[in-house]
Amino acid sequence: MNNIQDNITLIIVNQYIGNINWYKTLFNFTHVKIDQYESYQKMSFRNRMVIVGSNGLINLSVPLENGRGQKGLIKDVKIANTSNWADQHMRSILACYGKSPFFEFYRDGLFSIYQQPFVFLQDLNMALITWVNRQLKYPGNISFTDKYQIDYGNGFLDNRHQIKPSQFQIVEKETKYVQVFEDRIGFQNNLCILDLLFCCGPNAKSFLINSK
Numbered sequence: 001m002n003n004i005q006d007n008i009t010l011i012i013v014n015q016y017i018g019n020i021n022w023y024k025t026l027f028n029f030t031h032v033k034i035d036q037y038e039s040y041q042k043m044s045f046r047n048r049m050v051i052v053g054s055n056g057l058i059n060l061s062v063p064l065e066n067g068r069g070q071k072g073l074i075k076d077v078k079i080a081n082t083s084n085w086a087d088q089h090m091r092s093i094l095a096c097y098g099k100s101p102f103f104e105f106y107r108d109g110l111f112s113i114y115q116q117p118f119v120f121l122q123d124l125n126m127a128l129i130t131w132v133n134r135q136l137k138y139p140g141n142i143s144f145t146d147k148y149q150i151d152y153g154n155g156f157l158d159n160r161h162q163i164k165p166s167q168f169q170i171v172e173k174e175t176k177y178v179q180v181f182e183d184r185i186g187f188q189n190n191l192c193i194l195d196l197l198f199c200c201g202p203n204a205k206s207f208l209i210n211s212k
Contacts, residue, residue: 015045030140036075037148049192086114102201175211
């Protein structure tokens with residue numbers, strides 16, 4: 001891979017699986033730390049992902065105890081498991097990607113994670129990120145920060161505030177590939193990484209690297 005940063009550590013926030021641009025950034029670095037001591041931020045991708053169906057974009061959110069307005073650390077945020085949100089997310093993913101070229105190849109591994117009884121949002125997110133990274137053969141290592149820092153010095157790139165749901169489709173360079181419903185609603189940029197994985201399979205890694 002070209003332009004890999006071995007001497008710089010990337011600082012990022014945890015995402016619910018992560019969108020394509022999040023993964024493009026990830027593949028630029030071999031050393032990554034997820035900030036687990038930041039305060040939970042509402043209206044973010046920490047508990048949300050965007051997929052696409054025949055009628056357009058679909059937001060899937062993991063419900064949280066104390067709602068989205070809580071002020072606790074992200075590592076302490078708990079999932080509200082009183083609802084059947086995991087079943088709903090699996091049904092939505094099936095409806096959107098059941099006919100995609102590689103859905104059957106990845107389905108069992110992905111859905112097995114949704115069937116686990118996670119208590120904390122961070123644990124769910126990391127299980128999903130780890131699974132995706134294994135499919136993409138991501139060569140780096142991801143760990144957690146051990147304290148909160150406002151500023152990081154030399155040797156770090158702070159990317160914690162770069163991706164917001166209100167502008168997530170505004171990116172410098174699109175990652176173009178054939179999507180399931182592209183003929184109906186046009187190409188949709190920077191969706192959840194599952195869209196790229198289900199549509200491109202093993203080639204998803206090449207799309208990420210070549211579009212960086």
